[in-house]
Amino acid sequence: PVSDAAAAEHGETIAVRPMFGLFPASRLEPYRTGIGRTGRGGNLAFRLVARSRSARAAWFGVRKLSAALPVARLLRAVRRRTESARTTWHSRAFKAAVSRTVLRRLPIRRGTVVFESHLGKQYSDSPRAIYEHLRATGVPMRPVWSYAGLSADGFPVEARLVRRDSWAYYRALAQAEFWIDNQGFPAEAVKRPGTTYIQTWHGSAFKRMGLHEPSMQLAPRAARARLARMVDRFDCFLVRSEHDVHTLAQGLGVRAELLPVGYPRNDALVTGGNPAKLDQMRRELGLTDGRRALLYAPTFRPGPGGRAQPLQLPFDPERFVRELGHKYRLLVRAHYLSAQPGLTTPCGTILDVSEFDDVTSLLLVSDALITDYSSIMFDFALLDRPMVFHAPDLENYARDRGSYFDLAERAPGPLTEDEDGLLETLAALEEQVEGYRPQRRRFVEDFGEFDSGTAAKAVAERFFAPGLRRG
Numbered sequence: 001p002v003s004d005a006a007a008a009e010h011g012e013t014i015a016v017r018p019m020f021g022l023f024p025a026s027r028l029e030p031y032r033t034g035i036g037r038t039g040r041g042g043n044l045a046f047r048l049v050a051r052s053r054s055a056r057a058a059w060f061g062v063r064k065l066s067a068a069l070p071v072a073r074l075l076r077a078v079r080r081r082t083e084s085a086r087t088t089w090h091s092r093a094f095k096a097a098v099s100r101t102v103l104r105r106l107p108i109r110r111g112t113v114v115f116e117s118h119l120g121k122q123y124s125d126s127p128r129a130i131y132e133h134l135r136a137t138g139v140p141m142r143p144v145w146s147y148a149g150l151s152a153d154g155f156p157v158e159a160r161l162v163r164r165d166s167w168a169y170y171r172a173l174a175q176a177e178f179w180i181d182n183q184g185f186p187a188e189a190v191k192r193p194g195t196t197y198i199q200t201w202h203g204s205a206f207k208r209m210g211l212h213e214p215s216m217q218l219a220p221r222a223a224r225a226r227l228a229r230m231v232d233r234f235d236c237f238l239v240r241s242e243h244d245v246h247t248l249a250q251g252l253g254v255r256a257e258l259l260p261v262g263y264p265r266n267d268a269l270v271t272g273g274n275p276a277k278l279d280q281m282r283r284e285l286g287l288t289d290g291r292r293a294l295l296y297a298p299t300f301r302p303g304p305g306g307r308a309q310p311l312q313l314p315f316d317p318e319r320f321v322r323e324l325g326h327k328y329r330l331l332v333r334a335h336y337l338s339a340q341p342g343l344t345t346p347c348g349t350i351l352d353v354s355e356f357d358d359v360t361s362l363l364l365v366s367d368a369l370i371t372d373y374s375s376i377m378f379d380f381a382l383l384d385r386p387m388v389f390h391a392p393d394l395e396n397y398a399r400d401r402g403s404y405f406d407l408a409e410r411a412p413g414p415l416t417e418d419e420d421g422l423l424e425t426l427a428a429l430e431e432q433v434e435g436y437r438p439q440r441r442r443f444v445e446d447f448g449e450f451d452s453g454t455a456a457k458a459v460a461e462r463f464f465a466p467g468l469r470r471g
Contacts, residue, residue: 203375
């Protein structure tokens with residue numbers, strides 16, 4: 001904002017030393033852009049300028065030289081070729097070609113494990129649980145974590161960190177003995193015969209997946225073939241119930257070994273987690289004033305072009321604070337594909353927790369869950385705590401996306417369709433603790449039968465214990 005651009009109005013500049021010395025410029029000068037008719041508004045921008053005598057002389061010579069027609073043509077040609085080479089170098093297609101022809105010939109580094117969660121967006125979920133179990137039990141490994149974006153904040157500093165889609169990332173994948181992720185490594189990454197791919201996935205399915213989706217059934221053959229190529233790289237696919245076997249595994253077309261051990265991320269839900277860590281988290285979130293914690297965690301809704309729409313609260317925040325703020329605190333967690341506006345209210349009655357990667361800990365500190373069709377319902381059921389399903393678009397959602405079962409028949413908690421119904425249900429939430437216990441127990445039997453609290457240990461024993469025996 002221009003209010004931050006006082007330097008531009010006062011003519012302040014910053015001395016710089018560009019990459020090529022003082023040849024192009026010697027000062028960084030601020031200025032304003034997009035100023036309105038009233039002289040207000042706009043943004044702060046910067047430009048390099050030549051202020052010193054040597055810089056001005058050099059810049060004058062460059063302009064004269066570049067004005068000559070042959071030189072100008074040469075400079076344009078060099079610039080075009082440079083930009084083209086840079087674009088090619090960073091393209092996925094080029095990296096895929098190099099992976100197939102060069103990187104796949106590099107020696108596999110025994111003990112190297114590449115971990116990734118939600119396309120590199122988080123240090124979380126079952127890959128994190130497996131990683132922390134391997135470290136805690138002293139399994140010798142060379143861990144590599146991928147991260148998306150410009151910052152690796154929040155990722156383990158003791159591991160090697162590589163940016164997703166970088167050259168270092170593709171080389172790490174090419175030389176790894178193990179790949180562990182919960183969604184899918186890039187299609188361009190070549191998995192070698194000496195690499196074992198452990199796919200943990202990221203949730204049981206209510207909505208139809210993969211080849212079972214209506215959109216995929218109508219998709220071009222090339223799209224289905226691409227899905228098959230990605231899935232055929234799996235060597236192991238974790239499942240937490242027979243429901244997963246007949247829905248997720250079949251929908252994705254998994255032909256790998258199905259490991260019926262549950263999800264490593266859910267081990268803490270079964271065992272109760274680390275009490276000291278959970279107490280610290282409660283203090284960080286301000287959950288110490290006696291009010292019960294409600295977690296609102298819906299799935300994403302696709303908008304125009306298939307992009308996820310921003311999360312919207314299903315009720316008026318002021319009304320929630322007025323009617324229920326004395327007894328509840330609402331923790332709002334957006335789906336990782338959805339944008340979240342950063343909701344806050346006085347006294348922390350409504351708190352945005354979307355930045356917390358560790359969803360399992362959020363579940364453990366929550367007294368009840370509000371969701372819709374998110375797979376988080378299957379995980380939270382393990383805690384045997386109240387759940388409310390706010391699904392005003394259930395009929396349309398099930399028709400357009402398709403579902404594997406009738407949520408109205410099997411939901412282990414009440415369904416609501418509007419703001420009044422949701423707030424009335426929350427006001428009488430205590431009645432659900434016992435009232436829906438049989439439904440919750442049956443829900444766990446149907447969708448979490450393999451979750452016994454030992455999934456990470458089972459993965460370690462299945463794939464890493466033989467390595468320890470080899471020494």
